[in-house]
Amino acid sequence: MPELPEVEALTDFLAEHLTGRRVVRVLPVAVSVLKTYDPPVTAVEGHEVAAVRRYGKFLAIGTDGGPHLVTHLARAGWLQWKDRLPDGPPRPGRGPLALRVALETGEGFDLTEAGTQKRLAVYVVRDPRDVPGIARLGPDPLADGFDLARFAALLKDERRRLKGALRDQSLIAGVGNAYSDEILHAARMSPFKVAASLTGEETERLYTALRTTLTEAVDRSRGVAAGRLKAEKKSGMRVHGRAGEPCPVCGDTVREVSFSDSALQYCPTCQTGGKPLADRRISRLLK
Template sequence: MPELPEVEALRSFLTDHLVGRTVTRAMPVAFHVLKTYDPPLSAVEGRAVSGVARHGKFLDIATAEDGEEGPHLVIHLARAGWLRWHDALPKAPPRPGGKGPLALRVALDDDAGGGFDLTEQGTQKRLAVYVVRRPEEVPGIARLGPDPLDPAFTPEAFAALLAGERRQIKGVLRDQSVLAGVGNAYSDEILHAARMSPYRLAARLTHEEAAGLYAAMTATLREAVERSRGLAAGRLKAEKKSGLRVHGRTGQPCPVCGDTIREVSFADSSLQYCPACQTGGKPLADRRMSRLLK
Protein backbone atom coordinates (compact mmCIF):
# COMPACT_ATOMS: atom_id res chain seq x y z
CA MET A 1 0.00 0.00 0.00
CA PRO A 2 1.36 3.46 -0.85
CA GLU A 3 1.98 5.39 2.37
CA LEU A 4 3.03 8.95 3.22
CA PRO A 5 6.47 8.90 1.53
CA GLU A 6 5.22 7.40 -1.74
CA VAL A 7 2.13 9.61 -1.89
CA GLU A 8 4.30 12.66 -1.15
CA ALA A 9 6.60 11.64 -4.01
CA LEU A 10 3.57 11.23 -6.31
CA ARG A 11 2.36 14.68 -5.23
CA SER A 12 5.72 16.18 -6.18
CA PHE A 13 5.82 14.27 -9.47
CA LEU A 14 2.29 15.32 -10.41
CA THR A 15 2.95 18.93 -9.43
CA ASP A 16 5.75 19.00 -12.01
CA HIS A 17 3.74 17.19 -14.67
CA LEU A 18 0.17 18.45 -14.18
CA VAL A 19 0.05 22.02 -12.88
CA GLY A 20 -0.92 24.47 -15.60
CA ARG A 21 -2.17 21.79 -17.96
CA THR A 22 -5.80 21.18 -18.85
CA VAL A 23 -7.74 17.98 -18.29
CA THR A 24 -9.38 17.08 -21.60
CA ARG A 25 -10.99 13.76 -20.63
CA ALA A 26 -11.58 11.81 -17.42
CA MET A 27 -12.67 8.32 -18.43
CA PRO A 28 -13.95 5.82 -15.85
CA VAL A 29 -13.29 2.19 -16.70
CA ALA A 30 -14.27 0.50 -13.43
CA PHE A 31 -17.26 2.52 -12.22
CA HIS A 32 -16.99 1.24 -8.65
CA VAL A 33 -13.96 3.50 -8.09
CA LEU A 34 -16.18 6.60 -8.23
CA LYS A 35 -17.44 7.37 -4.74
CA THR A 36 -19.18 10.69 -5.54
CA TYR A 37 -21.60 11.77 -8.26
CA ASP A 38 -22.14 15.49 -7.62
CA PRO A 39 -20.14 17.11 -9.12
CA PRO A 40 -19.80 14.48 -11.84
CA LEU A 41 -16.39 13.26 -12.98
CA SER A 42 -16.83 15.30 -16.18
CA ALA A 43 -16.71 18.49 -14.07
CA VAL A 44 -12.90 18.41 -14.11
CA GLU A 45 -12.79 18.30 -17.91
CA GLY A 46 -11.80 21.54 -19.62
CA ARG A 47 -10.25 22.89 -16.42
CA ALA A 48 -6.60 23.58 -15.71
CA VAL A 49 -4.83 21.84 -12.84
CA SER A 50 -4.01 24.55 -10.30
CA GLY A 51 -2.20 22.45 -7.69
CA VAL A 52 -1.60 19.01 -6.23
CA ALA A 53 -1.75 18.41 -2.47
CA ARG A 54 -1.42 15.45 -0.13
CA HIS A 55 -3.71 14.71 2.82
CA GLY A 56 -2.32 11.66 4.60
CA LYS A 57 -2.52 8.94 1.91
CA PHE A 58 -4.91 10.97 -0.28
CA LEU A 59 -3.84 12.81 -3.45
CA ASP A 60 -5.75 16.02 -4.13
CA ILE A 61 -5.68 17.41 -7.69
CA ALA A 62 -7.21 20.89 -7.66
CA THR A 63 -8.63 22.50 -10.81
CA ALA A 64 -9.54 26.04 -11.78
CA GLU A 65 -11.09 27.96 -14.66
CA ASP A 66 -10.63 31.67 -15.39
CA GLY A 67 -9.15 32.15 -11.94
CA GLU A 68 -12.11 30.55 -10.20
CA GLU A 69 -11.55 27.47 -8.04
CA GLY A 70 -13.01 24.34 -9.56
CA PRO A 71 -13.66 20.82 -8.29
CA HIS A 72 -10.97 18.65 -6.74
CA LEU A 73 -10.15 15.18 -8.04
CA VAL A 74 -9.20 13.26 -4.89
CA ILE A 75 -7.58 9.81 -5.12
CA HIS A 76 -6.96 7.14 -2.50
CA LEU A 77 -4.85 4.30 -3.91
CA ALA A 78 -5.77 1.87 -1.11
CA ARG A 79 -3.89 -1.40 -0.81
CA ALA A 80 -3.31 -2.37 -4.44
CA GLY A 81 -3.90 0.82 -6.43
CA TRP A 82 -1.30 2.78 -8.35
CA LEU A 83 -0.88 5.74 -10.66
CA ARG A 84 0.82 5.12 -14.01
CA TRP A 85 2.05 8.13 -15.94
CA HIS A 86 2.10 8.15 -19.75
CA ASP A 87 3.94 10.71 -21.86
CA ALA A 88 1.66 9.41 -24.61
CA LEU A 89 -1.54 7.57 -23.74
CA PRO A 90 -2.65 4.59 -25.85
CA LYS A 91 -4.61 5.84 -28.83
CA ALA A 92 -7.48 3.40 -28.35
CA PRO A 93 -9.89 4.62 -25.65
CA PRO A 94 -10.34 2.30 -22.68
CA ARG A 95 -13.38 0.05 -22.68
CA PRO A 96 -15.69 0.63 -19.68
CA GLY A 97 -16.21 -2.50 -17.66
CA GLY A 98 -13.33 -4.27 -19.38
CA LYS A 99 -11.22 -6.86 -17.64
CA GLY A 100 -7.81 -5.91 -16.31
CA PRO A 101 -6.38 -3.54 -13.70
CA LEU A 102 -7.25 -0.23 -15.42
CA ALA A 103 -9.80 1.72 -13.36
CA LEU A 104 -9.68 5.31 -14.64
CA ARG A 105 -7.82 7.33 -17.27
CA VAL A 106 -7.13 11.08 -17.28
CA ALA A 107 -6.02 12.67 -20.56
CA LEU A 108 -4.34 16.09 -20.83
CA ASP A 109 -4.12 18.80 -23.48
CA ASP A 110 -0.78 17.58 -24.69
CA ASP A 111 0.31 17.31 -28.33
CA ALA A 112 1.78 13.92 -27.45
CA GLY A 113 -1.43 12.83 -25.75
CA GLY A 114 -0.09 12.53 -22.22
CA GLY A 115 -1.94 11.69 -19.02
CA PHE A 116 -2.20 9.03 -16.36
CA ASP A 117 -4.01 5.82 -15.53
CA LEU A 118 -5.24 4.63 -12.15
CA THR A 119 -4.87 0.86 -11.85
CA GLU A 120 -5.69 -1.72 -9.20
CA GLN A 121 -4.53 -5.31 -8.93
CA GLY A 122 -6.24 -8.17 -7.08
CA THR A 123 -9.83 -9.03 -6.31
CA GLN A 124 -10.41 -6.64 -3.38
CA LYS A 125 -11.29 -3.39 -5.13
CA ARG A 126 -10.72 -0.48 -2.74
CA LEU A 127 -9.26 2.19 -5.02
CA ALA A 128 -11.38 5.30 -4.49
CA VAL A 129 -11.88 8.46 -6.58
CA TYR A 130 -13.88 11.48 -5.40
CA VAL A 131 -14.88 14.67 -7.21
CA VAL A 132 -15.65 17.29 -4.58
CA ARG A 133 -15.83 21.06 -4.20
CA ARG A 134 -13.55 20.96 -1.16
CA PRO A 135 -11.25 18.10 -0.09
CA GLU A 136 -12.79 18.12 3.40
CA GLU A 137 -15.96 16.71 1.85
CA VAL A 138 -14.16 13.35 1.52
CA PRO A 139 -14.98 11.47 4.75
CA GLY A 140 -11.51 9.94 5.00
CA ILE A 141 -9.87 13.37 4.82
CA ALA A 142 -12.30 14.95 7.27
CA ARG A 143 -11.32 12.50 10.02
CA LEU A 144 -7.55 12.51 9.47
CA GLY A 145 -5.25 13.05 12.42
CA PRO A 146 -2.20 15.34 12.24
CA ASP A 147 0.49 14.81 9.63
CA PRO A 148 3.67 13.44 11.28
CA LEU A 149 5.87 15.73 9.15
CA ASP A 150 3.88 18.89 9.82
CA PRO A 151 6.27 21.34 11.57
CA ALA A 152 3.44 22.15 13.99
CA PHE A 153 3.29 18.52 15.13
CA THR A 154 5.82 18.64 17.96
CA PRO A 155 7.16 15.91 20.28
CA GLU A 156 4.91 17.36 22.99
CA ALA A 157 1.84 17.07 20.76
CA PHE A 158 2.77 13.46 19.96
CA ALA A 159 3.21 12.58 23.64
CA ALA A 160 -0.17 14.11 24.46
CA LEU A 161 -1.77 12.10 21.66
CA LEU A 162 -0.32 8.83 22.99
CA ALA A 163 -1.29 9.55 26.59
CA GLY A 164 -4.96 8.84 25.92
CA GLU A 165 -4.40 5.68 23.87
CA ARG A 166 -4.79 2.34 25.67
CA ARG A 167 -4.10 0.35 22.52
CA GLN A 168 -0.93 -1.32 21.30
CA ILE A 169 1.43 1.16 19.71
CA LYS A 170 1.43 -0.66 16.36
CA GLY A 171 -2.31 -0.07 15.97
CA VAL A 172 -2.06 3.53 17.11
CA LEU A 173 0.59 4.38 14.50
CA ARG A 174 -1.58 2.87 11.74
CA ASP A 175 -4.81 4.62 12.77
CA GLN A 176 -5.41 7.42 10.25
CA SER A 177 -7.62 9.32 12.68
CA VAL A 178 -4.62 9.47 15.03
CA LEU A 179 -1.77 10.00 12.55
CA ALA A 180 -2.21 10.71 8.85
CA GLY A 181 -0.19 8.71 6.35
CA VAL A 182 1.53 5.92 8.30
CA GLY A 183 0.51 2.39 7.33
CA ASN A 184 1.59 -1.17 7.97
CA ALA A 185 5.04 -0.98 6.38
CA TYR A 186 6.31 2.25 7.88
CA SER A 187 4.87 1.51 11.32
CA ASP A 188 7.07 -1.63 11.31
CA GLU A 189 10.06 0.45 10.23
CA ILE A 190 9.41 3.17 12.83
CA LEU A 191 9.11 0.68 15.70
CA HIS A 192 12.28 -1.09 14.60
CA ALA A 193 14.17 2.21 14.49
CA ALA A 194 12.82 3.05 17.96
CA ARG A 195 13.76 -0.45 19.24
CA MET A 196 10.22 -0.82 20.56
CA SER A 197 7.86 -3.79 20.72
CA PRO A 198 4.75 -3.35 18.54
CA TYR A 199 2.71 -4.71 21.46
CA ARG A 200 3.65 -1.93 23.90
CA LEU A 201 0.62 0.00 25.16
CA ALA A 202 0.80 3.57 23.90
CA ALA A 203 -0.45 5.18 27.11
CA ARG A 204 2.25 3.46 29.16
CA LEU A 205 5.21 4.89 27.27
CA THR A 206 7.45 7.08 29.37
CA HIS A 207 8.22 10.64 28.32
CA GLU A 208 11.65 9.48 27.11
CA GLU A 209 10.19 6.56 25.16
CA ALA A 210 7.60 8.81 23.49
CA ALA A 211 10.33 11.28 22.55
CA GLY A 212 12.44 8.47 21.10
CA LEU A 213 9.50 7.14 19.11
CA TYR A 214 8.77 10.61 17.75
CA ALA A 215 12.38 10.98 16.64
CA ALA A 216 12.35 7.53 14.99
CA MET A 217 9.05 8.28 13.23
CA THR A 218 10.05 11.62 11.77
CA ALA A 219 13.52 10.43 10.78
CA THR A 220 12.18 7.25 9.12
CA LEU A 221 9.53 9.14 7.14
CA ARG A 222 11.86 11.98 6.11
CA GLU A 223 14.51 9.52 4.93
CA ALA A 224 11.91 7.67 2.87
CA VAL A 225 10.64 10.93 1.36
CA GLU A 226 14.20 11.93 0.43
CA ARG A 227 14.90 8.54 -1.17
CA SER A 228 11.78 8.94 -3.31
CA ARG A 229 12.32 12.59 -4.23
CA GLY A 230 12.61 13.14 -7.98
CA LEU A 231 11.80 9.55 -8.93
CA ALA A 232 9.35 8.80 -11.72
CA ALA A 233 6.04 7.34 -10.56
CA GLY A 234 6.91 3.94 -11.99
CA ARG A 235 10.04 3.59 -9.80
CA LEU A 236 8.50 4.42 -6.43
CA LYS A 237 7.33 0.91 -5.51
CA ALA A 238 10.79 -0.57 -6.04
CA GLU A 239 12.40 2.26 -4.08
CA LYS A 240 10.06 1.72 -1.14
CA LYS A 241 10.82 -2.01 -1.01
CA SER A 242 14.57 -1.51 -1.26
CA GLY A 243 14.58 0.91 1.67
CA LEU A 244 12.68 -1.29 4.15
CA ARG A 245 14.76 -2.92 6.90
CA VAL A 246 12.23 -5.28 8.52
CA HIS A 247 8.85 -5.02 6.80
CA GLY A 248 8.37 -7.79 4.25
CA ARG A 249 11.70 -9.39 5.19
CA THR A 250 10.57 -12.33 7.33
CA GLY A 251 13.37 -14.88 7.78
CA GLN A 252 16.13 -12.51 6.69
CA PRO A 253 18.85 -11.18 9.02
CA CYS A 254 18.22 -7.87 10.76
CA PRO A 255 20.51 -5.25 9.16
CA VAL A 256 21.27 -3.84 12.64
CA CYS A 257 22.02 -6.91 14.78
CA GLY A 258 21.86 -9.94 12.47
CA ASP A 259 19.03 -11.71 14.34
CA THR A 260 16.28 -13.32 12.25
CA ILE A 261 13.34 -11.08 11.42
CA ARG A 262 10.06 -12.62 12.62
CA GLU A 263 6.42 -12.19 11.62
CA VAL A 264 3.13 -12.34 13.51
CA SER A 265 -0.46 -11.66 12.51
CA PHE A 266 -1.82 -8.28 13.46
CA ALA A 267 -5.40 -7.06 12.84
CA ASP A 268 -6.12 -7.61 9.12
CA SER A 269 -2.49 -8.07 8.08
CA SER A 270 0.87 -9.07 9.55
CA LEU A 271 3.82 -7.28 11.09
CA GLN A 272 7.54 -7.92 11.00
CA TYR A 273 10.02 -7.17 13.78
CA CYS A 274 13.44 -8.07 15.14
CA PRO A 275 13.33 -9.86 18.53
CA ALA A 276 16.85 -8.80 19.53
CA CYS A 277 16.26 -5.13 18.71
CA GLN A 278 12.67 -4.79 19.88
CA THR A 279 11.50 -7.44 22.34
CA GLY A 280 14.52 -8.39 24.44
CA GLY A 281 15.14 -11.46 22.27
CA LYS A 282 11.71 -12.99 22.93
CA PRO A 283 9.48 -13.91 19.96
CA LEU A 284 6.04 -12.33 20.10
CA ALA A 285 2.98 -14.57 20.43
CA ASP A 286 0.86 -14.74 17.30
CA ARG A 287 -2.45 -14.03 19.01
CA ARG A 288 -4.67 -14.60 16.01
CA MET A 289 -3.19 -18.05 15.44
CA SER A 290 -3.54 -18.82 19.15
CA ARG A 291 -7.26 -18.08 18.97
CA LEU A 292 -7.68 -20.28 15.90
CA LEU A 293 -6.01 -23.22 17.64
CA LYS A 294 -8.31 -23.09 20.67
Protein backbone atom coordinates (compact mmCIF):
# COMPACT_ATOMS: atom_id res chain seq x y z
CA MET A 1 0.00 0.00 0.00
CA PRO A 2 1.37 3.46 -0.84
CA GLU A 3 1.89 5.40 2.39
CA LEU A 4 2.86 8.97 3.22
CA PRO A 5 6.34 8.96 1.57
CA GLU A 6 5.16 7.40 -1.70
CA VAL A 7 2.06 9.61 -1.92
CA GLU A 8 4.24 12.64 -1.19
CA ALA A 9 6.54 11.64 -4.05
CA LEU A 10 3.56 11.09 -6.37
CA THR A 11 2.26 14.52 -5.36
CA ASP A 12 5.57 16.14 -6.31
CA PHE A 13 5.69 14.19 -9.58
CA LEU A 14 2.15 15.13 -10.58
CA ALA A 15 2.59 18.76 -9.56
CA GLU A 16 5.48 18.94 -12.02
CA HIS A 17 3.68 17.11 -14.83
CA LEU A 18 0.10 18.36 -14.42
CA THR A 19 0.14 21.95 -13.17
CA GLY A 20 -1.02 24.38 -15.83
CA ARG A 21 -2.16 21.61 -18.19
CA ARG A 22 -5.77 21.11 -19.23
CA VAL A 23 -7.70 17.94 -18.52
CA VAL A 24 -9.65 16.84 -21.59
CA ARG A 25 -11.06 13.53 -20.43
CA VAL A 26 -11.63 11.53 -17.24
CA LEU A 27 -12.62 7.98 -18.07
CA PRO A 28 -13.75 5.62 -15.29
CA VAL A 29 -13.18 2.03 -16.37
CA ALA A 30 -13.92 -0.03 -13.25
CA VAL A 31 -17.48 0.22 -11.98
CA SER A 32 -16.39 0.37 -8.36
CA VAL A 33 -13.82 3.17 -8.59
CA LEU A 34 -16.05 6.29 -8.41
CA LYS A 35 -17.41 7.02 -4.93
CA THR A 36 -19.24 10.29 -5.75
CA TYR A 37 -21.72 11.45 -8.39
CA ASP A 38 -22.16 15.18 -7.67
CA PRO A 39 -20.25 16.95 -9.18
CA PRO A 40 -20.05 14.45 -12.05
CA VAL A 41 -16.65 13.23 -13.11
CA THR A 42 -17.01 15.22 -16.35
CA ALA A 43 -16.91 18.44 -14.30
CA VAL A 44 -13.11 18.11 -14.16
CA GLU A 45 -12.84 18.16 -17.94
CA GLY A 46 -11.90 21.44 -19.60
CA HIS A 47 -10.14 22.78 -16.51
CA GLU A 48 -6.44 23.38 -15.98
CA VAL A 49 -4.75 21.73 -13.02
CA ALA A 50 -3.96 24.41 -10.45
CA ALA A 51 -2.38 22.36 -7.65
CA VAL A 52 -1.68 18.84 -6.42
CA ARG A 53 -1.72 18.16 -2.69
CA ARG A 54 -1.41 15.24 -0.29
CA TYR A 55 -3.79 14.63 2.63
CA GLY A 56 -2.45 11.69 4.61
CA LYS A 57 -2.53 8.87 2.05
CA PHE A 58 -5.02 10.72 -0.19
CA LEU A 59 -3.88 12.55 -3.32
CA ALA A 60 -5.93 15.57 -4.47
CA ILE A 61 -5.70 17.22 -7.90
CA GLY A 62 -7.26 20.69 -7.80
CA THR A 63 -8.44 22.52 -10.92
CA ASP A 64 -8.78 26.23 -11.64
CA GLY A 65 -12.27 27.16 -10.53
CA GLY A 66 -13.47 23.59 -10.84
CA PRO A 67 -13.71 20.52 -8.64
CA HIS A 68 -10.97 18.38 -7.15
CA LEU A 69 -10.18 14.85 -8.29
CA VAL A 70 -9.18 12.93 -5.16
CA THR A 71 -7.89 9.37 -5.00
CA HIS A 72 -6.91 6.86 -2.34
CA LEU A 73 -4.82 4.07 -3.85
CA ALA A 74 -5.71 1.59 -1.08
CA ARG A 75 -3.72 -1.62 -0.74
CA ALA A 76 -3.13 -2.62 -4.36
CA GLY A 77 -3.67 0.59 -6.32
CA TRP A 78 -1.08 2.54 -8.25
CA LEU A 79 -0.64 5.46 -10.62
CA GLN A 80 1.03 4.92 -13.98
CA TRP A 81 2.15 7.99 -15.91
CA LYS A 82 1.96 7.87 -19.72
CA ASP A 83 3.98 10.26 -21.90
CA ARG A 84 1.58 9.26 -24.65
CA LEU A 85 -1.79 7.69 -23.90
CA PRO A 86 -3.06 4.92 -26.17
CA ASP A 87 -5.41 5.99 -28.96
CA GLY A 88 -9.07 5.31 -28.36
CA PRO A 89 -10.97 4.82 -25.12
CA PRO A 90 -9.94 2.02 -22.75
CA ARG A 91 -12.07 -1.10 -22.75
CA PRO A 92 -13.82 -2.15 -19.55
CA GLY A 93 -12.88 -5.64 -18.47
CA ARG A 94 -11.11 -7.72 -15.90
CA GLY A 95 -7.76 -5.97 -16.22
CA PRO A 96 -6.20 -3.70 -13.58
CA LEU A 97 -7.14 -0.38 -15.22
CA ALA A 98 -9.61 1.55 -13.06
CA LEU A 99 -9.57 5.13 -14.37
CA ARG A 100 -7.74 7.19 -17.01
CA VAL A 101 -7.04 10.93 -17.02
CA ALA A 102 -6.09 12.48 -20.37
CA LEU A 103 -4.45 15.87 -20.91
CA GLU A 104 -4.64 18.13 -23.95
CA THR A 105 -0.95 17.38 -24.60
CA GLY A 106 -1.66 13.68 -25.19
CA GLU A 107 -0.07 12.78 -21.85
CA GLY A 108 -1.96 11.47 -18.87
CA PHE A 109 -2.10 8.78 -16.24
CA ASP A 110 -3.88 5.57 -15.40
CA LEU A 111 -5.03 4.46 -11.98
CA THR A 112 -4.69 0.70 -11.72
CA GLU A 113 -5.47 -1.90 -9.08
CA ALA A 114 -4.20 -5.46 -8.87
CA GLY A 115 -6.06 -8.35 -7.28
CA THR A 116 -9.72 -9.14 -6.77
CA GLN A 117 -10.45 -6.85 -3.80
CA LYS A 118 -11.31 -3.52 -5.40
CA ARG A 119 -10.71 -0.78 -2.84
CA LEU A 120 -9.13 1.96 -4.94
CA ALA A 121 -11.34 5.03 -4.58
CA VAL A 122 -11.81 8.19 -6.65
CA TYR A 123 -13.89 11.18 -5.56
CA VAL A 124 -14.89 14.32 -7.46
CA VAL A 125 -15.60 16.99 -4.88
CA ARG A 126 -15.77 20.77 -4.50
CA ASP A 127 -13.45 20.65 -1.51
CA PRO A 128 -11.09 17.79 -0.55
CA ARG A 129 -12.50 17.86 2.98
CA ASP A 130 -15.82 16.71 1.52
CA VAL A 131 -14.20 13.26 1.29
CA PRO A 132 -15.10 11.47 4.56
CA GLY A 133 -11.67 9.86 4.89
CA ILE A 134 -9.95 13.24 4.65
CA ALA A 135 -12.38 14.87 7.08
CA ARG A 136 -11.47 12.22 9.68
CA LEU A 137 -7.70 12.52 9.32
CA GLY A 138 -5.53 13.23 12.33
CA PRO A 139 -2.52 15.55 12.15
CA ASP A 140 0.18 15.08 9.54
CA PRO A 141 3.33 13.78 11.30
CA LEU A 142 5.62 15.85 9.06
CA ALA A 143 3.76 19.14 9.52
CA ASP A 144 5.74 21.96 11.11
CA GLY A 145 3.31 22.19 14.01
CA PHE A 146 3.47 18.49 14.86
CA ASP A 147 5.86 18.73 17.81
CA LEU A 148 6.68 16.38 20.68
CA ALA A 149 4.06 17.92 22.95
CA ARG A 150 1.28 17.31 20.43
CA PHE A 151 2.44 13.74 19.86
CA ALA A 152 2.55 13.05 23.60
CA ALA A 153 -0.99 14.42 23.98
CA LEU A 154 -2.26 12.03 21.31
CA LEU A 155 -0.80 8.99 23.10
CA LYS A 156 -1.53 10.02 26.70
CA ASP A 157 -4.88 8.21 26.96
CA GLU A 158 -4.42 5.80 24.05
CA ARG A 159 -5.05 2.26 25.33
CA ARG A 160 -4.30 0.50 22.08
CA ARG A 161 -1.02 -1.15 21.23
CA LEU A 162 1.52 0.94 19.36
CA LYS A 163 1.16 -0.92 16.08
CA GLY A 164 -2.57 -0.22 15.89
CA ALA A 165 -2.29 3.34 17.17
CA LEU A 166 0.31 4.34 14.58
CA ARG A 167 -1.85 2.95 11.76
CA ASP A 168 -5.02 4.76 12.84
CA GLN A 169 -5.50 7.54 10.28
CA SER A 170 -7.74 9.51 12.64
CA LEU A 171 -4.90 9.62 15.18
CA ILE A 172 -1.93 10.27 12.85
CA ALA A 173 -2.33 10.66 9.08
CA GLY A 174 -0.28 8.77 6.53
CA VAL A 175 1.36 5.85 8.37
CA GLY A 176 0.39 2.33 7.32
CA ASN A 177 1.51 -1.22 7.90
CA ALA A 178 5.00 -0.92 6.43
CA TYR A 179 6.19 2.31 7.99
CA SER A 180 4.71 1.50 11.39
CA ASP A 181 7.00 -1.56 11.42
CA GLU A 182 9.95 0.61 10.43
CA ILE A 183 9.18 3.31 13.00
CA LEU A 184 8.86 0.80 15.85
CA HIS A 185 12.11 -0.88 14.86
CA ALA A 186 13.92 2.48 14.78
CA ALA A 187 12.44 3.31 18.21
CA ARG A 188 13.40 -0.15 19.59
CA MET A 189 9.85 -0.80 20.82
CA SER A 190 7.52 -3.76 20.77
CA PRO A 191 4.53 -3.38 18.45
CA PHE A 192 2.38 -4.78 21.27
CA LYS A 193 3.37 -2.15 23.85
CA VAL A 194 0.38 -0.08 25.01
CA ALA A 195 0.70 3.51 23.81
CA ALA A 196 -0.43 5.12 27.08
CA SER A 197 2.22 3.21 29.02
CA LEU A 198 5.16 5.02 27.41
CA THR A 199 7.47 6.99 29.65
CA GLY A 200 8.52 10.48 28.71
CA GLU A 201 11.83 9.20 27.33
CA GLU A 202 10.07 6.48 25.32
CA THR A 203 7.57 8.97 23.90
CA GLU A 204 10.40 11.22 22.75
CA ARG A 205 12.23 8.24 21.22
CA LEU A 206 9.13 7.15 19.32
CA TYR A 207 8.47 10.72 18.14
CA THR A 208 12.04 11.01 16.84
CA ALA A 209 11.76 7.64 15.08
CA LEU A 210 8.44 8.66 13.51
CA ARG A 211 9.74 11.92 12.09
CA THR A 212 13.15 10.57 11.06
CA THR A 213 11.85 7.41 9.38
CA LEU A 214 9.24 9.28 7.34
CA THR A 215 11.55 12.17 6.45
CA GLU A 216 14.28 9.81 5.25
CA ALA A 217 11.74 7.84 3.19
CA VAL A 218 10.40 11.02 1.60
CA ASP A 219 13.95 12.12 0.76
CA ARG A 220 14.70 8.73 -0.84
CA SER A 221 11.51 8.88 -2.89
CA ARG A 222 11.76 12.48 -4.03
CA GLY A 223 12.64 12.73 -7.69
CA VAL A 224 12.05 9.01 -8.31
CA ALA A 225 9.82 8.32 -11.30
CA ALA A 226 6.33 7.08 -10.42
CA GLY A 227 7.01 3.65 -11.90
CA ARG A 228 10.02 3.05 -9.64
CA LEU A 229 8.54 4.17 -6.32
CA LYS A 230 7.41 0.69 -5.24
CA ALA A 231 10.91 -0.71 -5.69
CA GLU A 232 12.41 2.27 -3.87
CA LYS A 233 10.07 1.74 -0.92
CA LYS A 234 10.94 -1.95 -0.64
CA SER A 235 14.69 -1.34 -0.87
CA GLY A 236 14.63 1.07 2.07
CA MET A 237 12.88 -1.28 4.50
CA ARG A 238 14.90 -2.65 7.45
CA VAL A 239 12.37 -5.15 8.85
CA HIS A 240 9.06 -4.82 7.00
CA GLY A 241 8.71 -7.58 4.42
CA ARG A 242 12.01 -9.12 5.54
CA ALA A 243 10.92 -12.00 7.79
CA GLY A 244 13.65 -14.61 8.01
CA GLU A 245 16.41 -12.18 7.05
CA PRO A 246 19.03 -10.81 9.45
CA CYS A 247 18.26 -7.53 11.21
CA PRO A 248 20.58 -4.87 9.73
CA VAL A 249 21.22 -3.47 13.23
CA CYS A 250 21.96 -6.54 15.38
CA GLY A 251 21.95 -9.53 13.04
CA ASP A 252 19.11 -11.39 14.78
CA THR A 253 16.47 -12.99 12.54
CA VAL A 254 13.54 -10.74 11.66
CA ARG A 255 10.30 -12.41 12.75
CA GLU A 256 6.68 -12.08 11.74
CA VAL A 257 3.28 -12.05 13.41
CA SER A 258 0.41 -12.85 11.04
CA PHE A 259 -3.15 -11.59 11.23
CA SER A 260 -6.22 -12.33 9.11
CA ASP A 261 -5.35 -9.87 6.34
CA SER A 262 -1.89 -8.54 7.15
CA ALA A 263 1.34 -9.22 9.02
CA LEU A 264 3.91 -7.28 11.02
CA GLN A 265 7.65 -7.82 11.12
CA TYR A 266 10.02 -7.00 13.98
CA CYS A 267 13.42 -7.82 15.47
CA PRO A 268 13.26 -9.62 18.85
CA THR A 269 16.69 -8.40 19.99
CA CYS A 270 16.07 -4.76 19.07
CA GLN A 271 12.42 -4.53 20.10
CA THR A 272 11.23 -7.18 22.54
CA GLY A 273 14.21 -8.00 24.75
CA GLY A 274 14.98 -11.11 22.73
CA LYS A 275 11.54 -12.65 23.31
CA PRO A 276 9.59 -13.71 20.19
CA LEU A 277 6.02 -12.49 20.03
CA ALA A 278 3.26 -15.09 19.76
CA ASP A 279 1.88 -15.51 16.26
CA ARG A 280 -1.83 -15.48 17.02
CA ARG A 281 -2.83 -17.19 13.81
CA ILE A 282 -0.56 -20.15 14.58
CA SER A 283 -1.63 -20.13 18.23
CA ARG A 284 -5.28 -20.53 17.20
CA LEU A 285 -4.41 -23.50 15.02
CA LEU A 286 -2.65 -25.21 17.91
CA LYS A 287 -5.62 -24.91 20.30
